[in-house]
Amino acid sequence: MYDCLIIGGGIAGLQAAIQLGRYNHKTMVLDSGDGRSAICHSYHNILGYPDGISGPKLREIGRQQAERLGVEFVKGKAANARKTASGFEIESDSGETHKAKRLLLATGIMDRVPPFPNLMQTLGISVYVCPDCDGYEVKDKTTIVMGAGNVGANMALTLSYFSNKITYVNHERTEVDEEKKTAMEEKGIEYVDGPIEKVLADGPDFRGVILANGDQLTSERGFIAFGGNEVKSQLAQQLGVELHENKHILVDPRTKMTNVEHVWAAGDVVAHSEQVTIAMGDGMQASIWIHKTLLAEKN
Structure with a gap:
């Protein structure tokens, strides 16, 4: 069983993974490989990258950094989630089941982009x-x-x-x-x-x-x-997590934990401004409080 399972390998999920790795927690990221950061060829408003950096490149750097800290990555899409006596079980679209004491939802959103070949x-x-x-x-x-x-x-x-x-x-x-x-x-x-x-x-x-x-x-x-963006909060709904009317996940502003104990959310799927830098902050804040709860459980 993992200490924490992160659903989503975008910016929020990666930042949380890096910090949890630095805490020496057994952490896994289940990543479908899609999402906003996978299709954006350049972010221009991030500190330290005045000439821009692509989403795929930022994800690559983040994954390598997390892997060096012992974080595991599994390619796949989470299909079903349920709470158990010891934590959580996530079933992927391939039928695999992953178990963890803590769960971080960093599933993001996807813009409705028209299918023009050159776009x-x-x-x-x-x-x-x-x-x-x-x-x-x-x-x-x-x-x-x-x-x-x-x-x-x-x-x-x-x-x-x-x-x-x-x-x-x-x-x-x-x-x-x-x-x-x-x-x-x-x-x-x-x-x-x-x-x-x-x-x-x-x-x-x-x-x-x-x-x-x-x-x-x-x-x-x-x-x-075009509007009609997909908010990927389906897993949250399965777990009974409280959602905003626009389907974004509601969290405690201090801890980033949802109304369901030991379920956190971070990044664009949370109800706030959708920014890379905010996603990083969310991931960091969530990981700190995940660590605090794991530490309290051991003491």
Whole structure:
């Protein structure tokens, strides 16, 4: 039995794994290998990386650091979770069962990204999803917001803080409130109500879109804003963990433990701003309190 089982090998899970390894706790990370950090080609707002660092690279560095501390990694997706008399049992999609005294859910969320062939290679470099992370990257640049309804309109309005050269393409043609249309008009945001046929890109460099009607819109930067992101809190629900109305996990702000004893949560799956640096802090804070409870149990 492990001292702690971490579900998710993203930024929060890795930071927690490193710290638990430094505490000499027997720790395992069950990692499906997907998630936001697996597809972002560059983070620009992290201390120590002024020129950016990719999510996959940051994950690679973190995993190597954790492995040097004795942390085990298993590739797989957690399918079922249950509480037992001695701790927890997690069943993976391969049918394997893993047991642990403590459980940290660092399962994250996944953005709804349209399946345009050229889009994935641009994410984090010239096309973005988070205005707090990367709004600065569109400063004074022509920018196309690819989105749906009010979600896309809100993104366009938010980005108008950084640039006055914003175009919003309502790809899914979802209804936009009249007050938002008025607000976009007042900000000088061009509004296009029509589907995108193709995303234009030279490798990682976004160049614009071709609409279904044949019109071509050129741009230096892009943003995605479709809403409906998947919050990966299904395991939490199985364990009776309390969720926010948007399905994010609620935790104690000091300890990061959920309402279920010995179940912690960290990172984007928690109800707060979704940032790499916050995920790191969550993972660290959770690991400290996991250690405290394990230590108290031995004494």
